[in-house]
Amino acid sequence: MAQVSMTVNGKARKATVDPRVLLVHFLRENLRLTGTHIGCDTSQCGACTVLVDGRTVKSCTVFAVQADGSSITTIEGLAPDGQLHALQNAFWEEHGLQCGYCTPGMIMAAVGLLKDNPTPSEQQIREGISGNFCRCTGYQHIVNAIQRAASETR
Amino acid sequence: MPTTPVLPKLVGQRVKRREDPRLIQGRGTYVDDIALIGMQHLAFKRSDVAHGKIRSIDTSAASAMDGVEAVFTGKQIAEFLGPMPIGTPFPSPEHRAVAVDTVRYSGEPVAVVVATDRYVARDAADAIVVSYDPLPAVVDVEQAMTGQPAVIHPDFKNNLAVPLVPSGTGVSADGSKVDDSAIDAAFAQADVVISQRMVNQRLAPNAMEPRGVVAHYEPGKGTMTIWSSTQNPHILRTFIAALTGLGQDQVRAIAPEVGGGFGAKINIYGEEYVAAAVSKRLGIPVKWSEDRSEAFVATIHGRDILGYIDLAAKRDGTLLGLKFKLIADIGAYNMLLTAAIPTLTMMMANGTYNIPAIRATLTEVFTNKTPTDAYRGAGRPEATYFLERAMDMLAHELKMDPAELRRKNFIKPSQFPFATQTGAIYDSGDYEKALDAALTAAKWDQLKAERDAARAQGRLVGLGLSMYVEVCGLGPSAALPTGGWEHSQVTVERDGRISATTGASPHGQGNETTFAQMLADQFGVPFEHVTILHGDTGVVKQGIGTFGSRSQAVGGTALMLAGGKVKKKMAKFAAAMFEAHEDDLVFENGMIAVKGSPASAKPFSAIAAYAYVPVPLPPGLEPGLSDEAFFEPANNTYPFGCHISMMEIDRETGEPRLLKVVAIDDAGNLINPLIVEGQIHGGLAQGIGQAMIEEVVYGEDGQLLTGSYMDYALPRAIDFPRFELEATVTPTPVNPLGAKGVGEAGTLGSTPCIVNAAVDALSGLGVKHIDMMLRPEKLWRIIQGGRS
Numbered sequence: 001m002a003q004v005s006m007t008v009n010g011k012a013r014k015a016t017v018d019p020r021v022l023l024v025h026f027l028r029e030n031l032r033l034t035g036t037h038i039g040c041d042t043s044q045c046g047a048c049t050v051l052v053d054g055r056t057v058k059s060c061t062v063f064a065v066q067a068d069g070s071s072i073t074t075i076e077g078l079a080p081d082g083q084l085h086a087l088q089n090a091f092w093e094e095h096g097l098q099c100g101y102c103t104p105g106m107i108m109a110a111v112g113l114l115k116d117n118p119t120p121s122e123q124q125i126r127e128g129i130s131g132n133f134c135r136c137t138g139y140q141h142i143v144n145a146i147q148r149a150a151s152e153t154r
Numbered sequence: 155m156p157t158t159p160v161l162p163k164l165v166g167q168r169v170k171r172r173e174d175p176r177l178i179q180g181r182g183t184y185v186d187d188i189a190l191i192g193m194q195h196l197a198f199k200r201s202d203v204a205h206g207k208i209r210s211i212d213t214s215a216a217s218a219m220d221g222v223e224a225v226f227t228g229k230q231i232a233e234f235l236g237p238m239p240i241g242t243p244f245p246s247p248e249h250r251a252v253a254v255d256t257v258r259y260s261g262e263p264v265a266v267v268v269a270t271d272r273y274v275a276r277d278a279a280d281a282i283v284v285s286y287d288p289l290p291a292v293v294d295v296e297q298a299m300t301g302q303p304a305v306i307h308p309d310f311k312n313n314l315a316v317p318l319v320p321s322g323t324g325v326s327a328d329g330s331k332v333d334d335s336a337i338d339a340a341f342a343q344a345d346v347v348i349s350q351r352m353v354n355q356r357l358a359p360n361a362m363e364p365r366g367v368v369a370h371y372e373p374g375k376g377t378m379t380i381w382s383s384t385q386n387p388h389i390l391r392t393f394i395a396a397l398t399g400l401g402q403d404q405v406r407a408i409a410p411e412v413g414g415g416f417g418a419k420i421n422i423y424g425e426e427y428v429a430a431a432v433s434k435r436l437g438i439p440v441k442w443s444e445d446r447s448e449a450f451v452a453t454i455h456g457r458d459i460l461g462y463i464d465l466a467a468k469r470d471g472t473l474l475g476l477k478f479k480l481i482a483d484i485g486a487y488n489m490l491l492t493a494a495i496p497t498l499t500m501m502m503a504n505g506t507y508n509i510p511a512i513r514a515t516l517t518e519v520f521t522n523k524t525p526t527d528a529y530r531g532a533g534r535p536e537a538t539y540f541l542e543r544a545m546d547m548l549a550h551e552l553k554m555d556p557a558e559l560r561r562k563n564f565i566k567p568s569q570f571p572f573a574t575q576t577g578a579i580y581d582s583g584d585y586e587k588a589l590d591a592a593l594t595a596a597k598w599d600q601l602k603a604e605r606d607a608a609r610a611q612g613r614l615v616g617l618g619l620s621m622y623v624e625v626c627g628l629g630p631s632a633a634l635p636t637g638g639w640e641h642s643q644v645t646v647e648r649d650g651r652i653s654a655t656t657g658a659s660p661h662g663q664g665n666e667t668t669f670a671q672m673l674a675d676q677f678g679v680p681f682e683h684v685t686i687l688h689g690d691t692g693v694v695k696q697g698i699g700t701f702g703s704r705s706q707a708v709g710g711t712a713l714m715l716a717g718g719k720v721k722k723k724m725a726k727f728a729a730a731m732f733e734a735h736e737d738d739l740v741f742e743n744g745m746i747a748v749k750g751s752p753a754s755a756k757p758f759s760a761i762a763a764y765a766y767v768p769v770p771l772p773p774g775l776e777p778g779l780s781d782e783a784f785f786e787p788a789n790n791t792y793p794f795g796c797h798i799s800m801m802e803i804d805r806e807t808g809e810p811r812l813l814k815v816v817a818i819d820d821a822g823n824l825i826n827p828l829i830v831e832g833q834i835h836g837g838l839a840q841g842i843g844q845a846m847i848e849e850v851v852y853g854e855d856g857q858l859l860t861g862s863y864m865d866y867a868l869p870r871a872i873d874f875p876r877f878e879l880e881a882t883v884t885p886t887p888v889n890p891l892g893a894k895g896v897g898e899a900g901t902l903g904s905t906p907c908i909v910n911a912a913v914d915a916l917s918g919l920g921v922k923h924i925d926m927m928l929r930p931e932k933l934w935r936i937i938q939g940g941r942s
Binding site: 018020021025028029032033034035036037038039040041042044045047074075076078079084088091092093095097098099100101102103104107122123125126127129130132133134135136137138139140141142143 | 170174178181184186361362364413414446447664829862864870871874877
């Protein structure tokens with residue numbers, strides 16, 4: 001077993017974990033932050049995307065022990081309580097989700113995308129979220145949502 | 155006097171979804187998010203051979219592991235769990251949730267572990283040692299029909315699950331008498347006959363949330379609560395009760411947030427039965443969460459129908475006859491609706507055309523593969539694909555514009571209701587209107603000029619067009635073994651807010667929003683005052699579920715009927731209070747008033763309060779405002795449309811690039827066009843995915859070669875252009891909403907439309923047909939000189 005400590009959504013967290021525990025399982029089961037989802041086991045779908053020290057990471061590709069000492073933001077911590085992040089609001093406005101399962105990962109990926117490129121073209125958005133699968137929307141309303149958030153925060 | 159705000163009518167508006175705030179904040183609760191005290195985890199040991207006898211299973215190492223509560227082999231499970239039921243009337247071999255002595259597909263469960271956490275459960279499953287006496291794997295469907303290289307189920311000679319079933323012209327209603335004279339005559343008098351073997355390949359549904367189940371049997375109460383990622387909790391309840399020996403009153407089934415279904419979560423799966431049975435056996439709550447690689451073998455596949463298609467016509471393009479010879483590769487077992495799905499392909503062979511003689515035949519065949527069942531569209535995309543490919547081949551043969559060939563043969567608006575010779579009664583339609591809308595939206599003539607100009611430069615550019623008509627809004631009870639109705643209970647609460655239940659359990663369709671729009675309009679109250687409850691048989695008294703694009707057409711109608719009953723009763727209370735006639739009342743803007751007398755208005759909530767403390771109680775009335783309705787539609791609904799696409803294929807690499815997709819869909823009246831667009835986008839993505847990149851592939855040894863996202867191409871955002879949508883509106887007479895259903899439509903028109911574009915792009919090379927999917931390597935070989 002190993003000791004880990006990290007800051008998750010602004011809160012200091014300490015735990016003893018089996019070294020093989022994936023970060024996504026640590027977040028979901030130890031911290032009960034179940035907004036981060038698991039959609040595959042080969043790191044393709046992106047449902048588990050979170051921010052680790054400001055960078056988007058698929059949390060199924062990282063062991064909890066590798067995140068020791070880092071600062072993590074999950075979908076639950078993206079905006080202060082009672083408020084929505086511009087991307088969350090844009091996904092709502094543009095009908096960027098249906099079943100909602102890919103949505104937290106998709107939004108976190110979009111956060112990273114807009115951080116790297118605040119004024120992406122449609123093609124850049126489509127490329128930027130191609131590490132995230134959505135089976136419901138055909139992506140068009142997701143693209144619209146990211147465009148809206150980009151223009152609103154410009 | 156205070157002014158009341160004027161509430162807008164919401165039906166038909168692009169209302170944003172009320173489901174979204176919880177989902178965009180990660181506050182939805184899916185099955186895998188549920189944790190109960192004392193809950194143990196299940197992991198299944200699955201067969202790694204496609205076909206074989208189980209020689210031995212050694213569970214000793216697994217049982218000895220720390221944290222392992224129990225291990226059950228198939229034989230042990232069979233001691234307390236019976237074989238899995240199906241929902242179709244066809245004969246079916248015994249199917250155990252966990253295999254007892256023979257495995258028939260790679261991935262079939264052979265044992266199950268119960269352990270303290272998912273990691274330990276997986277370790278223990280890996281520690282189970284199974285040895286097999288392998289049998290030859292039956293993979294090729296046409297070879298399977300000769301009983302080679304093996305017979306999978308001894309009682310099913312030549313692996314025929316459903317031997318030849320005929321349908322169409324000259325076939326008696328029960329299929330027992332077949333007269334070939336009309337179909338033979340049609341082909342004998344034809345100037346042109348198109349004949350093509352076409353493969354509608356096997357797909358994996360891939361809801362982004364894999365399946366999962368939590369079963370909690372409480373020995374003290376003798377009751378079971380089961381949470382499952384399902385499209386139909388009421389059907390789940392029925393089957394779980396039957397197989398655990400409990401009454402339906404003793405089982406509560408809950409579909410919490412469900413992360414997509416696409417038909418694959420209609421089924422009641424072995425893992426659900428095992429979870430329930432093990433929970434009851436051990437008296438503890440248990441959870442099973444499916445991995446994605448597990449989902450590829452353990453969740454049903456879709457499609458996999460081989461078609462031999464013949465289309466006969468006169469030189470001027472008039473259709474004379476159509477033959478569908480269908481062979482469905484259904485995999486190793488019958489699941490809930492497996493055998494019924496390909497019958498929908500027969501039923502919809504007619505498409506949008508007047509075809510004097512049709513003959514469809516169907517054979518369903520067992521192979522050593524994961525079973526097939528309903529996947530978005532479920533039998534109708536296959537029919538559309540076969541027919542619309544054949545129509546394009548005919549247009550090419552006759553050198554006719556594909557749009558004009560179709561126009562020439564359309565069923566006319568005056569012909570509805572239209573009884574096809576394959577058993578459908580189309581409710582309403584205006585196919586030419588949809589075609590014209592598509593040609594206009596796509597600028598068809600201009601596209602043709604662009605294509606021809608590109609070709610003149612040596613580029614491989616093609617146009618695709620496809621019509622479709624689908625059957626949905628399922629359906630009359632005669633068509634569904636579960637019953638075809640839907641149920642709703644509407645309650646005006648004491649404070650004037652409204653709660654309503656629906657059996658149409660959604661998994662992304664937005665019923666909480668659309669149904670609230672409808673009730674808000676019906677009662678003239680704010681949208682925010684209406685709550686839609688679903689997905690819990692403890693709360694929703696009755697229901698069937700969400701599949702076959704039925705939520706709105708059937709569930710929405712039940713909701714409006716229940717609402718109508720409550721409103722009528724509320725009007726009686728209001729009439730007593732106002733000393734007016736109940737027919738003279740107006741419900742609007744959160745108030746109830748006597749018609750023509752706005753000053754008389756009283757708050758909706760005041761009438762509600764009166765109904766619950768009725769002093770005095772108006773004669774003939776019971777207190778309270780709550781009522782229910784079951785709606786049984788008299789017929790299915792038949793949405794339709796026209797899709798157009800443009801594609802360029804790279805001559806050097808064979809890579810296809812989709813340049814344009816235009817979709818005209820007619821789903822009748824729309825409640826929320828924003829949600830409808832989303833449904834069509836999603837359907838298009840799955841249909842285009844099938845045409846271009848998706849395919850389940852098995853090796854000759856029956857091993858699944860596309861068992862993860864490393865090998866199965868799920869469409870990504872870069873795979874699509876921007877879809878261009880428009881709607882025509884032809885209401886259905888089948889329900890009072892005039893709504894037909896839209897969830898599956900996108901998968902019907904898109905697939906043939908895309909392949910038609912690819913074949914058109916390569917037509918200069920003599921290409922007449924290409925089987926899906928359109929992978930670059932296949933197209934490159936064709937360009938290099940191989941013809942398809």
